[in-house]
Amino acid sequence: MTQYIYLTVLLPLLGFIVNGIFGKKYFSEKISGIIGSGTIGASFLVALLSFIQVLGLPSEQRSIEVSLFNWFNIGNLNINVAYQVDQLSLIMALIVTGVGFIIHVYSIGYMHNDKGFARFFAYLNLFIFAMMNLILGSNFLILFLGWEGVGLCSYLLIGFWYDRKFEKSTTSDAAKKAFIVNRIGDFGFLIGLFLIYLTFGSLNFKEVFPAVNAMSNTTIFNLIALFLFIGATGKSAQIPLFVWLPDAMAGPTPVSALIHAATMVTAGVYMVARCSVIFASAPAIMTLVAVIGAVTAIFAATIGLVQTDIKKILAYSTISQLGYMFLAMGVGAFSAGIFHVMTHAFFKALLFLGAGSIIHAMHDKQDITNYGGLKKYMPATYKTFLIAALAISGIPPLSGFFSKDEILWNAFANGGVVLWLVGVVTSLMTAFYMFRLYYLTFEGKERFGHDAHPHESPKIMTIPLIILAVLSVIGGFVGIPAVFGGENSNLFEKWLEPVFADANRKLSFYNSYGHTTEILLMLVTVTGAVCSILLARFIYLKRISIADNLSRTFPKVYKILLNKYYVDEIYNTAVVNPIVKISDRFLWKITDNKLIDGLVNGTADVILLISGYIRKIQTGVTQIYALVMVLGIGLAIFWLILSIK
Amino acid sequence: MENISLLTYTLFLPLLGAILILFINKRKENAIRLSGLVISILTFIVSLFVFFNFNPSADNFQMVQKVGWIKNLNISYQVGIDGFSLLLLMLTTFLTPITLLSARNSINKQVKEFTFFMLILEVGMIGVFISLDLFLFYIFWEAMLIPMYFIIGIWGGDRRIYAAVKFFLFTMFGSLLMLVAIVWLAIYAGQYLGGFSTDLLALYKVAPSIASNVQNYLFWAFCLSFAIKVPIFPLHTWLPDAHVQAPTAGSVILAGVLLKMGTYGLVRFCLPLFPSASIQFAPILSILAIIGIIYGALVSMVQTDMKKLVAYSSVSHLGFVVLGIFAFTQESMQGAIIQMINHVLSTGALFLIVGIIYERTHTREISEYGGIAKIVPLFSIAFMIASLSSMGLPGLNGFIGEFLILLGVFKSNVLNNWMYAIFAATGVILSAVYLLWLYQRVVFGEVKNEKLYKLTDLSAREMFVLIPVFVFIFWIGIYPNTFLNISKTFSARIVNQVTTDNAAKIKLSENIKDK
8 A cells, every 4th residue: 555655645635626626616515525524534544554554564664665756857956756655654644644534524513604615625635735745755845845835724724714803903914924934934944955955965865864874064964953943943833933823723723723733733843853863963953952842832831821712722732732842852752752743633633623612612702711611511522621631731541641751751861850840840831721721611600691502512523522532542552651561562662763763873862760760750740730730620610719819919920921921022023013114114115216216317317407408509590500510610620730740 | 041940930920910910900909809819829839839849958059040131240140049048939929829818908999009019029029039149139129129118108007108218218228238248249259250240159159268357348238238127136126117007918028028038138148158257246146136036025015006016026036037047056047947937927927917906996006905805716716826826835836946046056156155045045935925915915804995896706818818827837836847858958058168167267266266
């Protein structure tokens, strides 16, 4: 099946074309929905069969390249449209098509009766097409094709309800912001590609990565890794380019689940993992990645503590979890990072879809302070949401526990106490705000008005929730740490080992801590998480006044957090507005219109002026002409006489 | 006259057609429109024969025809093409029928004259791209100005006279400089050729050996005239006015072909004739190109008139082309050539789109629009594709050009500094800014202007106009090899020729010493 891996790319494209062209006019919702999710389901099957086939192969044969055609070639530059099947791309393909399929099915229910139903599915399919290019591409340019493509789809889907109000403007503002901020990242990524081409004379993975192994020029690797990482901070919403993701919540909720939680935003993590050998050769940038990851994680978590919009909370939580993944990358725990990509895809998609179900029930109201007591109205949503909240809080034996624990342990062992501590504090905050959200939504008094009649969502929406809940529970068992299950219990790490072998060799971390330390640290985190949950329960279920008092005691802190540290405002005043003003007032209205045009028109005026004088000579009075002629002849004769001698 | 080149047929067919049109009664507008269209399509078909008879792997001019003309001065009618000029020739013959069709509704007065001028313009454009004699080239180059002047001046907007005169003066100024340079070169090189000669093929052989101080003057005389046409910053201010005032068909031709003449001239004349000067001045031209990229984009961003916005974006896009030319790598040269085609398609499509909406509402003010996505969905899709193509989204044409140019600039030995590519690459961000902002304000958001509800979506004719353009937008994006292969041999040769030129080598080493 691996030789047909390109089907996982082309089927979604087909879905996009069919739904895009015929959907609106000719298809009912049912047909559009079946085409839209069917193509992704089929892609998932292809990926799954390929996975099973590859499982049966010995590990050195697990990397297969399937080339479709030559995209372009000039001199040394030879780019094929080619896809690579290996341990890493298969895992990603399974996540994207699997979770993608579930979300597609859910969307059939969620988007019911929307005017743009077919368009929505067309865009979703286009997104999967782009995402598959990103993760399967066997060279940097196909990766980049997908990279920009997912950005476009994100743009189209955030602005899906383009005339709907969102914050101060319409959703199209949020869409544009996402695209442009992403483009800033892409700019960095592009420079990274140029550096790679300059250094290795190729953009194909199979030529570049082995060449990295053979080289030891730290400066150039630091540069390459830095620029690639700038790209990653854009796509994966890390400091300083995270600002687009919270606004991306303007899109329909399944989009938030698929693109802005489970798949696209992890593209940066995937890219770093794919280039692990480059990053491993760039020690300074590894540190930077870890630090940015850790700082983003805790930074976003603090904002999450005080937000009241359900999707905003989840958005900041996503940024925070992505920070975790980069922390993992930075401390060389590549497989742990990808592991967290997977478990996060399960529970965060579940949280978003749950949120969608709630928003549906509450007639598009998203403020959690107006929820409460929803438990009895929406049992399936409630149960699955609780599971996801426990998973993200890292409560064993749910999936989040394993992946988070692996990251924290690596942060401690390879990165140091500070990084670990930041990770743990973030983890405690996560547990706290997730359960703040949970208690305010599902438990306690009903705070919504009488006009709201919350109800459980239809089966087509709840079944996806249940599947994701199951995955969130069991998903972690493929990565049981050695301390519990012995040498070979971390199947996930074993599976990915060959992909990261070169990077790991370069990093050559060795673990000097024993199992006791590992278990001790684990206990600290889990106990902390449980305490955070209990604290949230105490405050938001019993003593809501504590929260109010806190915000009143520290009004400044509260205000800063509520306004997300004013980052948007700072960017606007420091960057956006000056550029627009200078372009408008100085470049256009002064340089172009006054200076350059003034010079040109001025020259024309001067010529006009001069010719105005010259014109006066031609008076039309014959006598004057005759006089001038005589004078001229006289002058000529005079000159002749002088020159004879 | 045993061997009449296919090129000669391509050149004279529209001329014949234009004369023919003069004999049709001016009141029979539809007959005139139809004949204009048929003639231009026939020309396109003839050019397809040229295309299929062309051998892309041969490294010389093909289908060459030489007929003595002004014998005393050694001036002859000499035409021929290589991979580079073939692409531009095809572009011209492809674009003319499209623009004629697009003008069906917008040009209502003096249809006969309009069609006549458009066909004459086509003759001029074809002539420029196939001439292999400097004098012949100059004739076509100048001849083109006249129909363009009238097209802007008669069928243009409110300030059409100002714009037409400005356009004429700017380009005329450049042309005069070039004329001086041509005569100078013909005399100077004549010393080696045994008399005055404007034969380009002969000049190619002797011109590079001209002493470098003379070469520098000649280079600038040619370069300045091309730079105005491109336009290179700061010689660009005629462009927004000309574009805004010109009728849609004029804008499309202006952006599509006329601007390409500038970049064509740089590559066809400046580089091979004056290689050492080209290398010497590469940094300064590259810097101007980068200023153009950034400046054009920033000024484009703050425009309130849609057409002016697109016009300024041309300044930015052409900056990429010039940068690609003067980086002297095979990647960037191929990128520059493909970007010339891309610019025609993307900017041409954007001008067509602006024209389509203008025909309905008679306003180009961005603030008059908003929320039209649900009123005219097909139009919105077309607008989106054109915008994405223009901002260089991978999978569409623009990306191939920009990527190859930037990659080539990055590794260029002549420029030898990463900063060129890094600054130029900011254009990638800025193009997304101005295009998406434009798109958002026009297409997305709420409908505030009640009149917009009366808009009608794309008509069949408008689809006919846009679809061929889109086909190529996707084609180049997905399978650019079709086009890259045609200019491959040419690019390799010209880059090689300039960078390995002996004089250039010496110059280069001097430059390096200076640093």
